Amino acid sequence: xxxxxxxxxxxxxxxxxxxxxxxxxxxxxxxxxxxxxxxxxxxxxxxxxxxxxxxxxxxxxxxxxxxxxxxxxxxxxxxxxxxx
Amino acid sequence: xxxxxxxxxxxxxxxxxxxxxxxxxxxxxxxxxxxxxxxxxxxxxxxxxxxxxxxxxxxxxxxxxxxxxxxxxxxxxxxxxxxxxxxxxxxxxxxxxxxxxxxxxxxxxxxxxxxxxxxxxxxxxxxxxxxxxxxxxxxxxxxxxxxxxxxxxxxxxxxxxxxxxxxxxxxxxxxxxxxxxxxxxxxxxxxxxxxxxxxxxxxxxxxxxxxxxxxxxxxxxxxxxxxxxxxxxxxxxxxxxxxxxxxxxxxxxxxxxxxxxxxxxxxxxxxxxxxxxxxxxxxxxxxxxxxxxxxxxxxxxxxxxxxxxxxxxxxxxxxxxxxxxxxxxxxxxxxxxxxxxxxxxxxxxxxxxxxxxxxxxxxxxxxxxxxxxxxxxxxxxxxxxxxxxxxxxxxxxxxxxxxxxxxxxxxxxxxxxxxxxxxxxxxxxxxxxxxxxxxxxxxxxxxxxxxxxxxxxxxxxxxxxxxxxxxxxxxxxxxxxxxxxxxxxxxxxxxxxxxxxxxxxxxxxxxxxxxxxxxxxxxxxxxxxxxxxxxxxxxxxxxxxxxxxxxxxxxxxxxxxxxxxxxxxxxxxxxxxxxxxxxxxxxxxxxxxxxxxxxxxxxxxxxxxxxxxxxxxxxxxxxx
Numbered sequence: 059x060x061x062x063x064x065x066x067x068x069x070x071x072x073x074x075x076x077x078x079x080x081x082x083x084x085x086x087x088x089x090x091x092x093x094x095x096x097x098x099x100x101x102x103x104x105x106x107x108x109x110x111x112x113x114x115x116x117x118x119x120x121x122x123x124x125x126x127x128x129x130x131x132x133x134x135x136x137x138x139x140x141x142x
Numbered sequence: 143x144x145x146x147x148x149x150x151x152x153x154x155x156x157x158x159x160x161x162x163x164x165x166x167x168x169x170x171x172x173x174x175x176x177x178x179x180x181x182x183x184x185x186x187x188x189x190x191x192x193x194x195x196x197x198x199x200x201x202x203x204x205x206x207x208x209x210x211x212x213x214x215x216x217x218x219x220x221x222x223x224x225x226x227x228x229x230x231x232x233x234x235x236x237x238x239x240x241x242x243x244x245x246x247x248x249x250x251x252x253x254x255x256x257x258x259x260x261x262x263x264x265x266x267x268x269x270x271x272x273x274x275x276x277x278x279x280x281x282x283x284x285x286x287x288x289x290x291x292x293x294x295x296x297x298x299x300x301x302x303x304x305x306x307x308x309x310x311x312x313x314x315x316x317x318x319x320x321x322x323x324x325x326x327x328x329x330x331x332x333x334x335x336x337x338x339x340x341x342x343x344x345x346x347x348x349x350x351x352x353x354x355x356x357x358x359x360x361x362x363x364x365x366x367x368x369x370x371x372x373x374x375x376x377x378x379x380x381x382x383x384x385x386x387x388x389x390x391x392x393x394x395x396x397x398x399x400x401x402x403x404x405x406x407x408x409x410x411x412x413x414x415x416x417x418x419x420x421x422x423x424x425x426x427x428x429x430x431x432x433x434x435x436x437x438x439x440x441x442x443x444x445x446x447x448x449x450x451x452x453x454x455x456x457x458x459x460x461x462x463x464x465x466x467x468x469x470x471x472x473x474x475x476x477x478x479x480x481x482x483x484x485x486x487x488x489x490x491x492x493x494x495x496x497x498x499x500x501x502x503x504x505x506x507x508x509x510x511x512x513x514x515x516x517x518x519x520x521x522x523x524x525x526x527x528x529x530x531x532x533x534x535x536x537x538x539x540x541x542x543x544x545x546x547x548x549x550x551x552x553x554x555x556x557x558x559x560x561x562x563x564x565x566x567x568x569x570x571x572x573x574x575x576x577x578x579x580x581x582x583x584x585x586x587x588x589x590x591x592x593x594x595x596x597x598x599x600x601x602x603x604x605x606x607x608x609x610x611x612x613x614x615x616x617x618x619x620x621x622x623x624x625x626x627x628x629x630x631x632x633x634x635x636x637x638x639x640x641x642x643x644x645x646x647x648x649x650x651x652x653x654x655x656x657x658x659x660x661x662x663x664x665x666x667x668x669x670x671x672x673x674x675x676x677x678x679x680x681x682x683x684x685x686x687x688x689x690x691x692x693x694x695x696x697x698x699x700x701x702x703x704x705x706x707x708x709x710x711x712x713x714x715x716x717x718x719x720x721x722x723x724x725x726x727x728x729x730x731x732x733x734x735x736x737x738x739x740x741x742x743x744x745x746x747x748x749x750x751x752x753x754x755x756x757x758x759x760x761x762x763x764x765x766x
Contacts, residue, residue, distance in 0.1 A: 062491050062492075062574045063487075063488045063491060063574050065487060065556075074628070074631070077624075077628050078628055078629075078632070081621075081624065081625045081628055084621070085621070085625060088617075088621065093617060093618075094617070094618045094621070094622075095616075095618050096618060096622075097524035097525070097527070097532075098524070098527075098529065098532070101622070105625075107622045107623075107625040107626045107629070108625050108626075108628070108629045109629075110536070110537075110540070110626060110629075111540055111625065111626040111627065111628070111629035111630040111632075111633065112629040112630070112632055112633045113633070114537050114540040114541070114630070114633070115540055115541075115544050115629075115630045115632075115633030115634055115637075116633045116636070116637060118411060118412065118415060118537075118540065118541050118544065119415055119544075119633075119637045119640050119641060120637075121412060122411075122412040122413075122415035122416055123415070123416075123640060125412055125416070126415075126416045126648070129416070129648055129649040129650075130416055130644075130646045130647070130648055130649075131646065131647050131648075131649060132646065132647060133645055133646060133647045134647075135647050135649070136647075136656065139657075139660075140656065140660045
């Protein structure tokens, strides 16, 4: 059962890297050849979804960490706070 | 042939489970209950009991007259049919997952829960709906209680409080609606601001709380993460989706809902970033996904409603799968906290991959069932050219993949690649098969459904109430989503150190309710109780005085008079002069009540006459 417990790390990174590169090039080509049909103009901006995914992910984590300064407490916060 | 109500069948059938003696019979019966329900639904949809007319007409069954009102206990149309189908199919998989649970009463609570939610789906009038909703609100309380920890006790009570509040709101709304229209039938309701719409707003508030819409979402993450591992699976599916169903029936097209849903879809994700508990993280994803449905209901076009319905149904399947994955880890190693976990891949690879199918589905990967329903709602937002709502919903897609597709599996299975911590390692066998087989089977069926519906969406689309002319797999949509996910992964990998778990607790909107509740209890216990005991003491003093006086009123009055005179005199006279009289008074008090004065016959008669004449005067006054 060794195959079940091993994970193809290098294979994954190769595929992933290729996927990133291809998607970047493909996006430009698809927009150039007018094969994409979006609803809004800004979606035709080159690499819009790549930027949206990357920046959205970063912003989400960073803003949440900022919020965390105020709302993250100890695990027994309510037990301590609400003890009478 | 007479029709049987599948919900009531499952509900009453579930009550029998603990009375079956042999384990095999009991478990087979437990599995057969949803299958029986599915069979009835199958016959119903194929027209054995009469054809189901096209939307929006309905096949009516079971009219009952009660106290001058006509109740439609069952009213079947395309909308309720598709919900009921997914409910029983999901119930079967959940039962399979819960087979290894030893507590039979947990099975009973689960089956009553499933049965009453099907009853609510089929209800044709508000009273029946309310009855089943109330029944539904009790079952999860038991599913949480059966966990048996101190935290689960509190969580169950908070759950009950939230749901009884929402139940009271719904009931008030129903009463006002019936008072206004005289009809109980479940119809689409008007909505607006102002006093005329108070009842409808209350009803809307009730459904919003039940569906865990922001800012009333916190009960969900609070209670689902404290329930038993298998009990929480049932809870993920039924309460919130039934509330979404009610919203579709009664309040579709309310613009307020569109905004609430879109904001909620993103807001829950911020809290999920900070979460340390795997099941709480999945809870925030339920809340976020409900945002899509609520937004769809709020947009209210045919396409948006179809999108909301299909998303609710797909969500039941993939979210149960996600919860099962996190539940597996909880069952096997006893914790779902990220800071304690990691490196489980070598020990539980099958549950990892089944979980990942759920993760891909919820993120909306093409060929998984989240995609076919999610893009429908997003497309509906695009078609009404609503840019903010579009941005919020598409942004939520990014966050969903970030958490369920990356953060949770990274923290539970992959982080620290090869070995879990020693204390976790001690609980695992050295084989890839640590997860019980019945759990994997339940997950397997759900994973199959995720992929099957994703590859062949027609099976869902042709059963939706409105006709669907929507094709999910276009080059534009598939390409843009794939690019979105590829770069989300890049963002995650750059910041992966920031999403590691820390043993913390994240406050939620229930902070206000809990702190306010704390102060109300403090007010009742401290100032209010002090005031009450003070009043109590004073009243008892007066009572004691009257009892004392009644022993010998004449002497008592004399003593009191003496006391008052002494007090007055002590203001003017040197107190040493009064010493003797004070001593006499003490003596008198000591001897009290002393010898009672003897009344002659005449005196007694006089007193009786006096009393009677007083009574007469009072009587005459009261006659006026």
